[in-house]
Amino acid sequence: MAEPEEQRRVRVLRAYRAVLASRARSQASHRASFRMDLVGAVLVGLIEFTEIWVLYSATDQIGGFTLAQIMLVFGLSDLAFSLADLVAGHCDNLPVYVRAGTLDVFFLRPQPLLAQLMTSDLSLRRIGRCLVGATSLTVGLVLNDIDWSVGTVGLLLLALVCGFVIFTAQFVTAAGLQFFLINGSEMTNAFVYGGRYAATQPAVVWPRALLVVFGVIFPVAFAAYLPVSTLLDMPGPLGLPTWLGWCAPVAALWAVTVAGLCWRWGLRHYRGAGG
């Protein structure tokens, strides 16, 4: 019974769409609460931006970046992270799913487990955070003297997509590790949310250990800092070349590989096939 490819794809997508649409409807049905969540998310974003602004009221430059320049880094990384949070943030709930048995139910459905986990929820209130990031990015693009060309637009889009992929991969990596570390979300939060925070800063100011962690292992430096350095034609940290920002896809590929391995490893552990 060969099914045409087109028809098959429609059928596959219908399953995810049905779940996601129901999640969205369920949130829309509690309007007041949804609006408050949305406002709350915007406020948190603003407070984080205020923190940066306060730092810059004491000095003109941090790591060679002015406030206007850092707004680009903050905006780009925050937008990428918020989008990833929208799609994969609920991977954090894995320990709850394990305890409540929801994960076992995923095994009984004909979709890949990770796809089910990612589409099991859609927190629309996180759109609030996206707005903050997008605004900061827009303001940064206006304030800075950018040599607009196909290349710069391409670089920005590339950075945004790769940043989104890197942060999504972080969430999946954390979820994979959670299979081992029941109640270990504090530990995984350290690199997921720590990485988010680190990504909003110029990496030059990091100590070397942090450079290794967030530049190489969890490569969030590629989400915003390095592409922005390339965009503004500034030298990278440790005398690294300016064009390093174009390497974001390599970092994204690496992050996805790590995430894939962690997830499969965690799942093997859960099923008891040995770690």
Added chain:
Amino acid sequence: MNVIKAEGLTRVFTGRPDRKNRLRRSRHVAVDHLDLSVEAGESVGYIGANGAGKSTTIKMLVGILVPTSGAVTTVGLHPLKQRRALARRIGVVFGQRSQLWWDLPVRESFSILSAIHGLSAADERTRTAELVDMLEMGEFLATPVRQLSLGQRMRAEVTAALLHRPELLILDEPTIGLDVLSKQRLREFLVTQRREHGTTLLLTTHDMGDVERLCDRILVVDHGRLAFDGTLDGLARTVGARRELVVDLATATGDLVDLDGAEHVRSESDGLRQRLAFDPQRTTAARVLAAVSERAEVLDLSITEPDIEDVVREIYRATRR
């Protein structure tokens, strides 16, 4: 065709390493070289004490857990390598965990699951209508799942597992916590479902009523090993699944011994209430009652069914000797 085929199925759980001796880990053999085959259309009761290995077996059958050794196929598929294909062909109801979306109306859960299983719109309509009608769910279709009573939720869970017309339906404690009426309704539905669609049933339960009314084959598992495999009659012959007739008498009476076909178990309140055990294979409750009435006036009576725990204990005792 074998719907379920397990050979030497074994599952060992190893604990964390010992603090003193890092090489020593606690080992627990949950399922121990289990051989099992279930034919299409059979209805099998899988019973055993808590921790006997029932849930572990089911988790291996559906691809949640990996066997430590041995092989298993479910509807001819490898549960690990072909999990997604398997999911399209089996339905599973875990009494303790829900397939439904707790914040959505029942109807919406059904339509999401139809999409998940790729039913066409027309197919979804007819199948949902059929199940809703048979399980009398019309009145609570628009109710959010979190507001359902346990009996209602269980009917919805069973529907959720049957929407895609699975060949094999696995039920883990389907009637746990249900009132008598809800249990009865669910059992009747499952019998009909099996008759009309030829669905193979595998259920674990602590309720003898489920086994008696639903299953034509019984597997008793003890410490991960099969302790009994046979019919209900065979089980009754092995352990003497006796019923107890409890009679309340008008006057204090001496122990009702030497009754035809029944054995005196014990008396309470100076003989005002007496318990008599009988084998339903050899006599009937009516005959025992008639015999009692010849000796004393009966005010009230009740019949207790054998407790599955007792049956299991008897089997364990018989096989461990």
